[in-house]
Amino acid sequence: MKLYSNEISSASSRVRIALAIKGIAPEILSVSILGPDAENRQRDYLALNPQGLVPALLTENGTLITQSLSIVEYLDERFPQPPLLPADLEARAFTRTVALAIAAEIHALVPPRVAAQLGSLGLDANAIGDWNRHWIREGLGAVESLLNGRRSGRSGRSCQYVAGDTPTVGDLFLFPQAINAERAGLPLALWPNLAEVVNNLRAVPAFAENAPAPRR
Template identity: 45%
Template sequence: MKFYSFWRSLASFRVRIALHLKNAAHEVVLVDIDRDEQRSADYASVNPQMVLPALVLDDGTVLSQSLAILDYLDETFPEPPLLPADIKGRARVRALALMVACEGHPLLVPRVRHYLDDVLKLDQEAQAAWRKHWIVETLKTLEAQLAGAQGHRALLLWRCADDGRYLHGRPCFDCAHAEYRSGALPHHQAYLRDVDGTAGLRAGAPAGAARYAAGDAAEVTARPPG
């Protein structure tokens, strides 16, 4: 399989963790969203929506949208499962994942940031306020929903387990980190502590911005992730 990804792409991070959890061999192709490479003709021929990630199967089939890719991986590589065994647990985890993937995350992606900058002409302070508002709103919603949800580790949500930072740049990390320092998100913190030792999450996390931006050979070589 060929996995089109970037270290700072939250949607790619979800899929990368699942690939490592399931030890599914794949080749990583870096698409630098900071340089708008996702809008290149080459990548548009792979994914006409021009967003990350994309997973190209060995037969040439192209899968897009991170949660759809997760469903495919879970059905194709059933061990270890990403979802709880019981039907209510699966519904709950899907709902939590959708809160991030469909409610919070889409408001922070490059095409939205470009619109705020190029069309609405919002200054950096206003854009930072936009990001902070939607990140904090999403985290608060998750906090309320995570109460009593221990053991549902399949969320694979916001955190880069390598260094604790969020994947949309320093301003987003700062505003989220302020919420943690205030003690406003105890269930979210407990969840993160619970999944921190998960081998696939550790293996799937980027080792750092510089390494991924440079296209480290270990990340662009076909191999079974470990």
């Protein structure tokens, strides 16, 4: 397998964490995603992945899989141990809910291509930073409410991670987004339940070693 990835990409981080949990080491090909000459916008990469996004996974039989959630679920189905989705159906739905709340409601509004478009409309770096912080704060606030509601529904018993006492898909999405929130100047103390989960994940090597790198 080949993974097209970028070290600062939170979406790539999700897949690298999943691979580490599964003990899989594909060939990793770095694709630049910042600046006018970014490789993800060049003809060669667009011929491979017309969306021009990372991550992208090329399987051994030449099938390309894009979108981090699709890649993670493919890996989980192909390499079922240890599982990344809970056996309990409600817990499985909940961890997917958290993953999609981040992928669809936060990340979709703050990637480099959105920042580039905002810049082309005349927003300066400070205004773009405010945009990003607004949507991260609003999105993670909703995730905090989800985590709090699940805890209340479990008679106050705290889960170590998003959906139980082992990391699942929701954790793969939450952790990189939380790291980026801190780098944007939003302390995780704003969201106590979320902060507790993230602090637990920091102690898991697969997460700590595959967090998104800071932008240079």
